[in-house]
Amino acid sequence: MTIACTLTVNDEPRPVAIEPGDTLLDVLRDRLRLTGAKKGCDVGDCGACTVLLDGEPVNACLLLAATLEGRRITTIEGLARGGTLTGLQRAFVEEGAIQCGYCTPGMVLSAAALLARHPEATREQVKDALAGNLCRCTGYTAILRAVERCANARPDGTCARRSAEDGRPTPCQCPPRGDAPARPGLASVGHSVPRVDAADKVTGRALYTADLSLPDMVHAKVVLSPIAHGRIRRIDASRARALPGVLDVITGADVTENTYGVSPARYDEELLARAKVRHVGDPVAAVAAIDEKTAERAAALVEVEYEELPAVLDALEAVKPGAPLVHDRYERNVNTHVAHDFGDVDAAFAASHAVREEVFTGNFVYQCPMEPQAAIAHWDHDGTLVLHSATQAPHYVQYMMAHVFHVPLGKVRVIRPHVGGGFGVKAATNPLEVCAALLARRLGRPVRIVFSREDMFHYYRGRHKQHMRFKLGLDRGGRITAFSSEIHLDGGAYSSFGVATAYYAGSMIPTLYKIPNYRYNGYRVMTHKPACGAMRGHGVPQPRFAFECLLNMMADDLGIDPIEIRRRNAMTPHTRTVNDLDIGSCEFLATLDAVERDSAWREKYGRLPKGRGIGVASGGFVSGAGYCIYRGQVQMTHEKGPEKFQKKSIFPHANAVIRVTEDGMAAILMIGAAEIGQGSDTILSQIAAEAMGIPHTRLRMKSQDSDIAPLDLGSYSSRVTLMAGNAVAAAGAAVADKIRPYAAAMLGCAPPAVRFAHGRAFVEGGPPEGVAWEEAARRYFNEHGPLVGTGCYKPPEGLGGDFKGATVGTSPAYSFGTAACEVAVDLDTGKVRVQRFTDYHDCGTPINPQQVHGQVEGAIVMSASETILEDVQFDDKGRVLNPNLHGYLIMTIKDAPEIFSGIVESYEPRGPFGAKEIGEGATLPVLGAVAHAIANATGVWIKDLPITPEKILAALHGSPPAAPRHRSPTCLPTASKG
Amino acid sequence: MHLPDVTIHHPASLAEASATLRRLGPRARALAGGTDLVVDLKTRRVDADHLVSLARVPHLRGVERAPLGAPANGDLAGALRIGALTTIAQLDRSPELRGSLSALREATRDMAATQVRHTATVGGNIAGAVPCADLPPVLLVLGAWVEIASDSGTRTLPLVSFFTGPRQTLLAPGELLTAILVPPPPTRTGAAYARFSLREGNAIAVASVAAAVTVDDAGRIARASLALGAVAPVPRLVELPPGPERSDDDAIADAARRAVAASDPINDIRGSAEYRRELVRVLAGRAMRSALERAREARP
């Protein structure tokens, strides 16, 4: 029943036809096309949908529009009147409080309501006001700074924060940062310029996939298996088809036998389950309808009859003889076995002064980006598939779609709208993309599918839970003699990225410390749970956590200070590791010194009162993978035939085109590097500007559309700054070279003598104001037509050793970092407060220091959160017990520690302007530092993640950790209830 | 996620709301803030065809002292009347939450997040009868009553008798919760609320304990009670018997023991039953201690 109602939105009366059950959020987004309010959970947990109701913040997803007539509704679109940003919005832009931007509209509105009520709000008030707005990217640090800046800003520019005692204004409390000044002579690179997309994100103008609506578009839903393992006996979609508004239903019977996945040798995902389901949440059917509500209802009406089969849910059970097989092809459910053995480990242990062996267990950590995955597919009349998708690896999606649909890559166009965070979960081709394309082809109409938050947990592709047995040998001085590890990675039901994960789990350990003898046995094991994939730090955070804990335990055993023991083992520049990785620049030691100094380590370690603790750990990562995920050239898999591995890149991994507009006043940078919130559009435009010698504000990014931007492999393995950066720098240099002769003619000098900067061209001894860059560009155009520069980047040839799996872990450059963490533990309840982090990183020379800090702050909060809070829990039927943001808790602004982030001086010759990576490396020290701090505060080591209050208390009371027990679910998958 | 197809009714009086609910029977639900109900409808925990919005029913909002005059019930003379439709945020900001009643603010402050607090109502928090709800424990130790009305009259009864099971109350078809009545606490009373959640912001209680203590002129405990949230099918009130003369520590330890004995927690994703019992012990001690301190500080 449709009813007419008039809502007052942003001071305008908006008559609208609604259903009584429509939420305000759906009415704003779908009927009024105000998509600034985002849907992150739809049940009140995330705050992405925050709007103001009569000036107070509320969750639009919890309000029924029909009850709101006569109330005043303000959305983010109503904040900046006449296009002028409010002071608060400007503060968000300038302080770096925006990354993916998905939380931003809600965050800004919550803050605006607070400041309207309390113009001089205290820090506690700010945190309280924003505790209902989750952010997965920023770590809240810059957000707090932005809001506090407004709360404290005075007209004269001073800070109004009053000290508690005397009420006098005091300087701003924002934590200082340890940045080296930008290298002399650089105008764009090295400067903290605001993000190029910040203004769009802070006003709600930035469009994410689910915000887009194409003419004649229909909506779809994927039907998921409610059981962990079973044979599909029969699917009856007649009730679903009979529902008015339903347009199509597809099942496994309607799709080809083609399988897909990530690693070409292990494509084991079916387009839709054809005979068997392998985990709760396995896609069995897809339904298209005129609107999302109808599709959702029809999905619940698809009747699937299963023959339930025994399921294996635990990795250590799955490898036992006789365990049910997830796939017949993986014997004893072992998807991959890695056996690495370098040096003589046994002899070295025998000769060691001290040897310690410990068992550690990881957790199922979900990336939890604030934006759910979404895709819109349609087919052009010439047979080109056009796919809009919330993806972080558009090229691999293009490659996989070509494989699935047997069309050339040139016939697949992938458009990546703004993406609300990925952290790895959006790196693989997913069932939304596949099903949207399948349905769109059948219907001849655009099809949109959006995951619900619950669907996201059932698709998962989060961290593997790793069962780790680690053994470390040290000599008398604390120097590492040998290390061996055995890891069982619980991989869930499909391979996904898991082969690489299993290799990474071993290969990255020797990059940080000099380990002369090294053994790693890794087993990636299949279980009847949602597949695990690649998450920030890919495979490494849990082993790194375990290694750092073990090193700290042994430092205590030997009476050596934990920072000192790291110094004695620290990696040095230009070293080849025991597993044949080439370390180039390395300022690891500098990070240890700086953290020791700035955390007041010596005053605190071992000297804090009971219940307070400090801990330290280190970590580092690759700056881009040395090799592509698939072999051979860019071409459909089935055309290529078996490819022999070659120790080089066949084609460039990053490619850039810069076209200067005909008046020379703007430059369009085309590159397929995926901006997913990490800031690549901004730093790439800075690099391009620097290389051309023009202000970065003249750059415009075209990175969203594969028809426009040339191939880049995507945002994974922390590769974009180094690889795309190098391609862009080369393209910029090519443009500069083309106009150099024209500038030289204007300056009356030889072309090589011309120098470009700030949009001018100079020559030594020439006019100090130089000549206009754009004039040189115009003259070039007059003669040659389009002024275009191109650049590309291939990783160096010959990276890595010659053993099996030697490619994983190779990289042009490695990052290093160290973090100290302080905690307070309530010894009666076991509850941990992560209070403070001091972190120093060697990320090479930063392109944009503010963005580096943003990555570090975000990584610290995300990883601290996974250390103490996060775990996807399953019942004994393989059902997820907490597929939502009230059961799966991630840190809020109230939980986030205070963070000091610093960058040590470093220069990486292989990186653009000396830069390496920061995005993933920053996560790696965190888990171990938190665990160490907790051990330091309580006297007990918890080796089983997450370190919950319950585990701490059990350890303090000396009782064994509670055995697995029956847990009541909070919620079951939709399909099982239908 | 979407709601099932529903019809929304907007009654303009209590009698109309009550009659509508009675007429439509179990397929109808009263809609207050909707922070529980809308979620339950989306996730199909609750199925309903009709929602009866209370938004236009008069006299259901606000926090005020009961008008003077002889109330029907002597216990409630001078009681604080909290209208069922008062939002959590409005209650939190009410200047009436003074003295021992300010313990209510310890519940409103840590409950949910700002957005939910601006929507969620006091009545919904109680009538929903969710075991982990934050207001009931504090209201129980403050001796609160509920005011229930329908088109055929009004009745008041002690809050402690209102809950009959998880998500179940004494409300009869057509009856609405119209107000919470909090009698003025005896002089020298202190109250406190201790809550444990896994996260600092926006997380429901894993266990919670409220305490109220009244002391005599000499500062000795004259009366004390505890109430437990999230650890039993319904919020549980534990009256502590007047004990022999003993130290504060002994009295507090005894209270904590009784609280643990009265709890009946479940295992779930937030914690095991054993852990919850341990939390009850700790929280009961903490709530008792601060209630006692506040009672002694309270001016007669």
Ligand SMILES: Cc1cc2nc3c(=O)[nH]c(=O)nc-3n(C[C@H](O)[C@H](O)[C@H](O)COP(=O)(O)OP(=O)(O)OC[C@H]3O[C@@H](n4cnc5c(N)ncnc54)[C@H](O)[C@@H]3O)c2cc1C
């Ligand atoms: C993200 C989130 C976090 C939350 N966190 C907390 C928390 O920390 N602590 C906590 O206690 N709660 C929490 N809640 C639950 C909820 O917000 C509260 O219980 C709230 O007070 C319910 O009030 P409401 O007005 O929204 O109730 P509604 O959802 O409108 O109603 C709830 C139930 O009570 C019935 N009802 C409501 N009012 C009346 C009435 N006057 N007479 C008769 N029946 C009535 C309804 O029919 C329905 O069955 C949270 C909810 C969300 C979404």
Ligand code: FES
């Ligand atoms: S979408 Fe409304 S709170 Fe998450």
Ligand code: FES
């Ligand atoms: S910027 Fe907050 S969720 Fe991405």
